Amino acid sequence: MTESQREIDIALYGATGFVGKLTAQYLAGHPDITSGRARVALAGRSPDKLAAVRDELGETASSWPLITADAGDPASLSDLAARTRVVVTTVGPYAKYGLPLVAACAEHGADYADLTGEPNFILASMDGFHKQAIDTGARIVHSCGFDSIPSDLTVFSLYRRAQADDAGDLLDTDMVVRSMAGGASGGTLASAVEMMDACSADPELRRALADPYTLSPDRSVEPEFGAEPDVRWRRGATIAPELSGYWTGAFFMAMPNSRVVRRSNALLGHAYGARFTYSEQLSLGKSVAAPLAAAVVSGVQGASMSLGVRFFDKLPRPLVEKVLPKPGTGPSEKTRESGHYTVQTYTTTSHGARYRATMAQQGDPGYKATSVLLGESGLTLALDRDALSELRGVLTPASAMGDALAARLPAAGVRFEVERLH
Structure with a gap:
């Protein structure tokens, strides 16, 4: 089906889930939607639940089509992808439910955006559908939420600024989460459980995910810098003089985020x-307890992969499922509104220049902030096509839509800036 024949610009698959509803609410109030620039549909398993979500969205959404689609019904996903320019999906864990939709979008040349923080899923998507997506012209864009847009776009923006200044290549680059507050995501925890489950059953996958370049399209051309550890504690001054006196520990999403950036x-x-x-x-x-906290946090993070997989394998699965928050659940509106994050990414270039990129949002990172990032990603893919890169296949936010998405973020309430420090 040609672009002009597609009746829907953005289909939100998983619209009845917790983050799906938040994303639907964001889209329903967006000027690009209220002005009629983009045609939106809601997709999911239950027509009745979809209708209930649409009814809550107000007049803007009253005419949005409802599409019944189910991960267990490939024909329904094929129909969804054939009718749609961009499919935005919140249905996870993605390793469990996501590949049939990727397959449908790759087959029909539809663009795709998700929220995955599961490198095992991205690896399976690459192995199975990258070439087909190139052939059909599809952009399969993974990790379009808090995982991993702040990581990916701050580095991309540093590259663009250094390029404009003729300041040379990027060398050591570090993202530091300066502040963050929000609730635990049932979907994120379910994804972590699925990944540990897969690793416990497949030692080869566990070894692959330990490779810092496991998501690179050609591992043989990547540099060898040693382990490039995802879990370590450091004095802030070793990252940048502006962080003198601070201590840092491992960030819990460093493993998937860093692999997306390298891809x-x-x-x-x-x-x-x-x-x-x-x-x-x-x-x-900067407190006197900060060095100990940094060591403990990093040690726990390291043990979670090296020992956690084997420990998890011994736990009764019903017990794990009973203790963890359920996918599709989330924090109260008050918690979502009061949440926030600020990340700063520092780099030094080969010509000796230093830069800092800052990205910050108000709203729970895993819920409100993520729904904004996902919604803007869908709008970028659907409406800013002339500003997108020429790349096709299984992509990342920066490689697919770096400049276009970065240009959208300030109007979406995201503080996004790059400054030269030296």
Whole structure:
């Protein structure tokens, strides 16, 4: 089906879930939607639940089509992808439910955006559908929420600024989560359980995910910088003079985020530079207890992969499912509104320049903030097509829509800035 024949610009699949509803609410109030620039549909398993969600969205959404689609019914997903320019999905865990939709979008040349923080799922998507998506012209864009847009876009923006200043390649680059508050996501925890389950059953997958370049399209051309550890504690001054006195520990999403960033560099022809390195940290303050906290946080993070998989394998699965929050659940509106995050990414270039990119949002990172990022990603893919990269296949936010998405974020309430420090 040609672009002009597609009747829907954005289909939100999983619209009845917790983050799905938040994303639907965001889209229903967006000027690009209220002005009629984009045609939106809601998709999911239950027509009645979809109708109930639509009824809550007000007049703007009253005419939105409802599409019945189910991960267990490939024909329904094929129909969804054939009718739609961009499919935005919140249905996870993605390793469990996501590949049939990726397959449908790759087959029909439909663009796709999700919220996955599961590198095992991205790896399966790459292995199964990257070439087909290139052939059909589909952009399969993973990790379009708090995982991993702040990581991916701050690095991309540093590259763009250094490029404009003729300041050379990026060298050591570090994202530091300066502040963050929000509730635990049932969907994120379910994804973590699925990933540990898969790793416990497949030692080869566990070894693959330990490779910092596991998502790179060609591992043989990547540099060898050693382990590039995702879990370590550091003095802030070793990252940037502006962090003197601070201590940092491992950020819990460093493993998937860092692999997405490295994939972006590879897909962009290693534009960041041949000696580019990347890591992520969580700021733990300046108190006398900060060094101990940094060591403990990093130690727990390290043990979670090296020992956690084997420990998880011994636990009764019903007990795990009973204790964890359920997918589709989330925090109260008060918690969602009071949440926030600020990340700062520092880099030094081969010409000796130093830069800092800052990205910040008000709203729970895993819920309100993520729904904004996902909604803007869908709108970017649907409406800003002339500003997107020429790349097709299984992509990352930066490699697919870096400039276009970065341009959208300030109007969406996201503080996004890059400054030269030296």
